[in-house]
Amino acid sequence: MIADLHRRWVFGWERAEGDPPFDFRRTFGEFYDFGSPHVRLYDDFDPEQRVATTAAGYGEIWAPAFGAMISAEHVVDDGPHVVAGRDLAASTLRFAARITTPGGVTDIRTTTSLVWHRTPAGWRIVREHNSSKVLAAGEAF
Template sequence: MNSRHYAVRSTCTALLLFACLASLSVVASATTGERPATCATRGPASPGELHREWILVGWEKHRGDPPFDFRQRLGHLYHWNSDDVRLYDTFDPQHRVARSADEWASIWTEPFTTLREARHSVLDGPDVIDGGTLSASTLEFAARLETSAGEIIGNRARTSLVWECTPGGWKIVREHTSVRIVSREEIDTIVPHSDK
């Protein structure tokens, strides 16, 4: 065998070995629950920070804001194509369980559009359990809601979200929020509000 054939054969063997190692790495990641590189464990794209964004940005409404658009405000946080989505909030008078982000949007779009204002503060958390392809986060928040009639509704809530690691990053597949109504005096001390 001449040196040229030997070099070609060695290169092919090295490439084959590299391909085998890469395949084993993918299999190992799938069986050990390692997440794709797109899902952050720290920083603004991590489950804890996304949970803060979910309440402090997504559900926030200021006077003069345009009508509430769930997909525009919160759509990037939810898994729109999963059959595993289950979303529940005791604040819903009908206590429905949504089985898709579309269904969840249909529940909350009208009530949030009619609000004059929705202001929030995080009181505790977020606390995150990192499970690899799934992560869970919890936090407690307070909400000061002003209806179109000027009534102030105050509540404190504890929410738990389950995030699935997808090629587009972390997406919500499970949500459970339990709400307790509080007095006007209490909500005014813990949630900033506008004076307009």
């Protein structure tokens, strides 16, 4: 269950030329806990390296960048690896991505760790930590 959710979460970040405007809540509403006071979400690919304390706030971090993207392609190359209990679970996976913007193409490799908690609506993310490395052109795929 958690492994499938984490895989689907990665591919929620996909963008293709001509996609409708990026809408974080519409895309990720089934993944993040939009009501929990325990949310802490971080991705070092954010140039400002902010820590969001709400899912909506995290979406605001990414809206400008994903709104300007031409495309984003992803491939999972390790995991997900899951440890799960009754009400909490943690999953880790690694993916490569090719991000195309009007300014060019950037390839990255990211290790992502998510903490999920069980809610009446299902498993939701309350913690996220992503560490990315920019790769040489063409190295991601």
